[in-house]
Amino acid sequence: MAQSVLHPAASRGxxxxxxxxxxxxxxxxxxxxPSRVHFGALRVLNDDTVAGGMGFGRHPHDNMEIISIPLSGALEHQDSLGSQAIxxxxxxxxxxxxxGVAHSEKNHxxxxxxxxxxxxxxxNQRGVAPRYAQQSFPPAxxxxxxxxxxxxxxxEGSVWxxxxxxxxxxxxxxxxxTDYQLKKPGDGVYAFVLEGDVTINGQALHRRDGLGLWEMDKLDIKADSQAELLLMEVPMQF
Structure with missing residues (x-):
């Protein structure tokens, strides 16, 4: 039977x-x-605003895949691999x-x-060689x-x-x-509304609401206004 969990924007830490x-x-x-530690393999979803000229000093990470998606403005990145990027x-x-890798992020x-x-x-595997990559995806x-x-x-043409x-x-x-077909049995999808209003599988969602769905094959999606949507399909067991 299909399962879901709703995280309204106002309920976030x-x-x-x-x-x-x-x-x-x-x-x-x-x-x-304790009821919101992770959704399957998705561990952190932070919606951050960093003031001009400020940023995160160099700090370490290990055995985690870290994805950053700028919504407005630009970030400067430096890391112990020698990567420097905006x-x-x-x-x-x-x-x-x-x-293990250490990195810093600063408002550009x-x-x-x-x-x-x-x-x-x-x-899905520990102890891999650290790596860095970025790619642009035009709105069109x-x-x-x-x-x-x-x-x-x-x-697959995306970052991996x-x-x-x-x-x-x-x-x-x-x-x-539109609809979204899950790619693997046992996966779940966490939907995060960046802007606007959408309905997914009958659940109305608004700006910065999150909805996790699992034990289903497909999501039915309708934009109730101009909307921007992020879908994250992850294994529920890992």
Whole structure:
């Protein structure tokens, strides 16, 4: 039988550090909710705003797949692999922490805030060699379409991670309908509404609402307004 869990935007954890204003869908930092630690292999979904000129100093990670999706503005990235990059709106960045990597992220602008999603996914193998990649996905490519931006293989044309997981972004016109077919039995999909209003499998969702669905084969999606949607298919057992 189909299962679902609804996380309204207002129910998320919230931490405002002045330079960083962060909303946590799942337990993170000082926010701990035992019923919201992860959704399958999806461990962290943070909705972050970083003030101009500010950022995260160098800090370590290991054995985690880390995805950053800027929503507005730009981030400067540096890491112990020697990577130096600027990621902007419409880019998707991945960092496989593997055996260990240290990185820093800073707002590229001295004045304007940067808004981005920080997403962590448990890997399907530990101790891999750390790696960094980013790719741009122009908005026209996801107009009234669910465009794959993350997958388990470079051959699929998106950035890839060490997990059988697929992320799709869509910019949908009001009234547009589509469906999403799950790629593997036993997977679940976590839908996160970036902007606007959508209905998924009969559940009305609004800006920054999250909906997890599993034990089903398909999602039926309708845009109730101009909307931007992120779908994250992940294994529920890993």
């Amino acid at each position: 919230h931490a405002n550090h002045g330079w960083l204003d962060s909303y946590h869908t799942f337990s993170f930092g000082g926010y701990h909710n 990621i902007r709106q419409n880019d998707v960045q991945v960092m496989s922490a593997g055996t 602008s001295p004045r304007e805030a940067v808004k981005f999603l920080q997403i962590w996914v448990f890997p 490519e996801r107009h009234n379409r669910l465009l794959q931006v993350v997958g388990p293989s470079a051959a 991670i060490h997990q059988d997981a697929w992320f799709h972004l869509g910019n949908l016109d009001q009234g547009f309908t």
